Amino acid sequence: MTKQELIQQIKIKQSFLCVGLDPDLSKFPPHILELEDPIFEFNKAIIDATKDLCVAYKPNTAFYEAYGVKGWEALEKTINYIPKDCFIIADAKRGDIGNTSKSYAKAFFETLKADAITVAPYMGSDSVLPFYEFKDKWVVLLALTSNQGAADFQMLPIGNKKLYAEVVEKATQWGTSENTMFVVGATQTSEIAELRSLAQDYFFLVPGVGAQGGSLKEVFDFGANADCGLLVNSSRAIIYAQKDENFALAAKKEALKMQTEMALYLQRLVD
Amino acid sequence: MTKQELIQQIKIKQSFLCVGLDPDLSKFPPHILELEDPIFEFNKAIIDATKDLCVAYKPNTAFYEAYGVKGWEALEKTINYIPKDCFIIADAKRGDIGNTSKSYAKAFFETLKADAITVAPYMGSDSVLPFYEFKDKWVVLLALTSNQGAADFQMLPIGNKKLYAEVVEKATQWGTSENTMFVVGATQTSEIAELRSLAQDYFFLVPGVGAQGGSLKEVFDFGANADCGLLVNSSRAIIYAQKDENFALAAKKEALKMQTEMALYLQRLVD
Numbered sequence: 001m002t003k004q005e006l007i008q009q010i011k012i013k014q015s016f017l018c019v020g021l022d023p024d025l026s027k028f029p030p031h032i033l034e035l036e037d038p039i040f041e042f043n044k045a046i047i048d049a050t051k052d053l054c055v056a057y058k059p060n061t062a063f064y065e066a067y068g069v070k071g072w073e074a075l076e077k078t079i080n081y082i083p084k085d086c087f088i089i090a091d092a093k094r095g096d097i098g099n100t101s102k103s104y105a106k107a108f109f110e111t112l113k114a115d116a117i118t119v120a121p122y123m124g125s126d127s128v129l130p131f132y133e134f135k136d137k138w139v140v141l142l143a144l145t146s147n148q149g150a151a152d153f154q155m156l157p158i159g160n161k162k163l164y165a166e167v168v169e170k171a172t173q174w175g176t177s178e179n180t181m182f183v184v185g186a187t188q189t190s191e192i193a194e195l196r197s198l199a200q201d202y203f204f205l206v207p208g209v210g211a212q213g214g215s216l217k218e219v220f221d222f223g224a225n226a227d228c229g230l231l232v233n234s235s236r237a238i239i240y241a242q243k244d245e246n247f248a249l250a251a252k253k254e255a256l257k258m259q260t261e262m263a264l265y266l267q268r269l270v271d
Numbered sequence: 272m273t274k275q276e277l278i279q280q281i282k283i284k285q286s287f288l289c290v291g292l293d294p295d296l297s298k299f300p301p302h303i304l305e306l307e308d309p310i311f312e313f314n315k316a317i318i319d320a321t322k323d324l325c326v327a328y329k330p331n332t333a334f335y336e337a338y339g340v341k342g343w344e345a346l347e348k349t350i351n352y353i354p355k356d357c358f359i360i361a362d363a364k365r366g367d368i369g370n371t372s373k374s375y376a377k378a379f380f381e382t383l384k385a386d387a388i389t390v391a392p393y394m395g396s397d398s399v400l401p402f403y404e405f406k407d408k409w410v411v412l413l414a415l416t417s418n419q420g421a422a423d424f425q426m427l428p429i430g431n432k433k434l435y436a437e438v439v440e441k442a443t444q445w446g447t448s449e450n451t452m453f454v455v456g457a458t459q460t461s462e463i464a465e466l467r468s469l470a471q472d473y474f475f476l477v478p479g480v481g482a483q484g485g486s487l488k489e490v491f492d493f494g495a496n497a498d499c500g501l502l503v504n505s506s507r508a509i510i511y512a513q514k515d516e517n518f519a520l521a522a523k524k525e526a527l528k529m530q531t532e533m534a535l536y537l538q539r540l541v542d
Binding site for chain 2: 022024060062063065066067068069071072073076093094095096097098100101103104106107108111112120121122123124125126127128142145146147148149150151152153154156157158159163166167170
């Protein structure tokens with residue numbers, strides 16, 4: 001999916017919601033566990049319930065790999081099931097030497113047919129560049145994550161800026177806003193504003209709203225650009241809203257709540 | 272496998288060789304491609320030919336994921352086939368928020384039964400700590416990699432030291448030399464010596480010997496500790512030594528060449 005197509009979907013659906021598909025059998029409603037492929041059946045119900053309210057889905061590969069071959073099969077089926085008008089981010093946080101990153105790119109862009117993959121920057125340019133060889137595919141580079149450990153390295157000072165800003169500055173030389181997004185955690189608004197000034201036209205994938213304490217309004221106030229430029233992710237708050245036969249309806253209600261708030265903020269861009 | 276067991280294997284086999292199992296169908300001998308599971312059959316032949324000459328195997332997960340579900344199945348079969356006296360490193364370069372890292376740990380330690388997993392440090396402590404909850408399992412943390420891009424972030428100055436040294440210093444507070452190794456590229460000997468002084472009892476996993484320009488003798492001179500403390504990896508130089516029916520024999524010859532040189536250096540530790 002191209003940047004223009006993504007922006008158009010945000011306008012049509014009045015939403016910049018990304019739903020995280022992180023399957024965990026221990027959190028599934030009991031009746032789902034009796035089906036032949038519980039992970040896919042769960043995701044299918046969540047997708048059916050939320051596809052008109054979100055513009056992106058983000059399966060985190062860890063939760064599929066934990067179930068081995070069966071998990072990997074469920075991931076393939078899930079990605080194939082997601083409607084074509086939704087942006088698909090494989091949240092894999094990969095990154096390796098050139099030759100190996102190319103294999104990951106093949107795995108996620110060709111075999112799995114995701115639009116984007118999250119990439120960890122630690123190994124530098126040649127670990128990221130191979131992902132750019134695939135047309136209309138995206139790198140979503142970790143810049144400032146929303147977890148506590150972000151302070152350990154991302155926040156360290158490099159001269160008069162911090163490591164996360166150095167990552168964003170370097171990466172804007174490797175790719176463009178047509179094939180690169182940054183992960184920017186919702187928890188620190190001043191950093192969101194700082195990164196927006198460094199990467200004005202770029203999309204940010206924002207985790208950490210809700211459960212981890214970030215506010216949707218503040219993320220929009222400090223992080224939006226003229227195209228919106230945000231994908232705000234929510235995983236557990238939506239997909240595990242209720243652990244019974246009505247789980248998909250409960251997920252839809254939570255997604256609708258977020259989409260309604262998002263529509264309100266998006267109106268500002270039109271004015 | 273415990274640290275003591277690994278040290279014992281190094282003494283018994285007079286080797287600190289780790290063989291990288293990075294399957295690439297385009298580099299396989301043609302007759303292998305006709306078999307039902309070419310990746311597993313290739314690995315099986317390589318393992319049979321090299322298991323007495325190396326102490327560890329390191330499948331890089333990218334090369335399996337590139338083949339989707341079939342690749343993942345071949346990875347499971349390969350890990351099950353590796354003899355119990357060999358240390359198994361899943362070279363996955365994972366790392367995510369706590370909850371998610373725990374899923375990766377489950378995937379690689381329980382489902383796949385690897386001894387160790389490579390982890391990228393960018394997300395900090397809570398992305399690494401969940402891997403320590405599994406007894407006799409190991410974190411192999413990226414410190415200084417052997418690729419060109421290492422200069423982009425790993426080499427940046429944080430006060431009077433560099434980021435890779437900061438990673439090693441912090442990580443020695445998270446784990447111990449009984450459950451933590453560091454990836455230290457073979458290409459810069461002065462940095463190997465510096466990191467050895469920061470993490471004296473720790474094992475280093477060393478890529479970059481041979482193809483990437485590092486010298487085995489220099490790695491040993493600057494990096495060995497009293498227990499050896501090194502696993503030197505070789506992938507392509509061994510497994511793709513020859514592209515015909517004698518590929519396994521050619522792999523064995525290359526592994527023997529490295530093991531013979533290693534035995535020579537290991538004698539110094541005994542004296």
